[in-house]
Amino acid sequence: MDIFYPIKLFANWLTYGVFTINQDSILAEAINFFIYDTIKIFFLLTVIIFTISLLRTHLPPEKVRSILSRKNKYLGNTLAALLGIMTPFCSCSAVPLFLGFIQAGVPLGTTFSFLVASPMINEVALILLYGLFGWKIALIYIISGLIIAIISGIAIGAMKIENLVESFAFQIKAKKDIELPKMNNQQRIDYAKQYTLDILKKVWPYIIIGIGIGAWIHGYVPADFLAQYAGADKWYAVPLAVLIGIPLYSNAAGVIPLVSALTEKGVSLGTTLAFMMAVTALSLPEFMILKKIMKTKLILIFASIVSIGIIFTGYLFNTIIH
Numbered sequence: 001m002d003i004f005y006p007i008k009l010f011a012n013w014l015t016y017g018v019f020t021i022n023q024d025s026i027l028a029e030a031i032n033f034f035i036y037d038t039i040k041i042f043f044l045l046t047v048i049i050f051t052i053s054l055l056r057t058h059l060p061p062e063k064v065r066s067i068l069s070r071k072n073k074y075l076g077n078t079l080a081a082l083l084g085i086m087t088p089f090c091s092c093s094a095v096p097l098f099l100g101f102i103q104a105g106v107p108l109g110t111t112f113s114f115l116v117a118s119p120m121i122n123e124v125a126l127i128l129l130y131g132l133f134g135w136k137i138a139l140i141y142i143i144s145g146l147i148i149a150i151i152s153g154i155a156i157g158a159m160k161i162e163n164l165v166e167s168f169a170f171q172i173k174a175k176k177d178i179e180l181p182k183m184n185n186q187q188r189i190d191y192a193k194q195y196t197l198d199i200l201k202k203v204w205p206y207i208i209i210g211i212g213i214g215a216w217i218h219g220y221v222p223a224d225f226l227a228q229y230a231g232a233d234k235w236y237a238v239p240l241a242v243l244i245g246i247p248l249y250s251n252a253a254g255v256i257p258l259v260s261a262l263t264e265k266g267v268s269l270g271t272t273l274a275f276m277m278a279v280t281a282l283s284l285p286e287f288m289i290l291k292k293i294m295k296t297k298l299i300l301i302f303a304s305i306v307s308i309g310i311i312f313t314g315y316l317f318n319t320i321i322h
């Protein structure tokens with residue numbers, strides 16, 4: 001039995017029994033979708049974020065920096081991308097740690113692999129993709145995101161463009177020996193509880209808005225209407241989705257419910273995922289913060305390389321997922 005079946009029963013009871021909305025109406029479809037997805041997503045977030053945050057108590061940012069500063073560049077890119085998944089940072093809050101990596105002597109290409117992976121691939125994206133599409137889609141998304149992060153970092157590192165980073169970024173060197181705070185089991189649990197609450201407080205508006213828009217699309221947008229303009233057979237759909245996503249600022253929690261609704265209405269999965277990846281990994285607020293520590297040319301190089309990777313991933317999903 002589907003583990004979310006009890007939630008579906010509750011959504012049906014609330015929609016048709018308590019609210020007494022006509023089961024065959026468009027409004028009932030939208031309300032039922034909203035109730036079901038909201039409960040399911042918050043349940044998944046609470047359980048998984050608490051578990052992952054416990055694991056993170058063994059891997060604070062200082063330790064991440066220490067590990068990366070001792071590795072060769074190609075292994076470093078891979079580790080940086082993997083560690084990016086495990087660190088609780090959005091695209092903007094990843095920038096200070098990115099700066100810390102540079103100051104600690106971590107190669108520029110390695111730091112960019114982290115900067116790409118950290119907002120693009122995270123536990124929120126994994127949880128929501130799993131809940132909405134299953135493990136197959138979630139796994140392919142993670143692998144494609146890792147490949148984008150690793151190759152982007154390697155490409156930027158090969159260009160030898162450290163001169164495009166503002167000189168002050170290299171002036172303050174981090175300490176070699178970093179004292180890491182010790183935690184007992186109770187402190188780890190307390191930290192996990194607090195971190196879970198903090199994340200939920202930050203993302204709940206995005207989730208509610210995202211699911212609300214998704215519910216409207218689910219109930220009121222005619223079937224296959226959007227497929228006319230953004231189906232898998234439209235070559236321009238993926239790059240257009242990336243261009244639309246860049247000016248927006250949200251996180252995976254707010255975007256993935258839209259991915260679900262748009263896909264259900266006929267928009268190809270690769271196109272909607274490309275949109276989500278652009279929103280989370282290529283945001284204008286992130287570029288504005290990066291402008292303080294690097295020159296415009298480097299930001300354009302970074303955005304171009306990541307955009308190409310996202311577009312490739314979108315086409316890949318459209319090819320293999322029908």
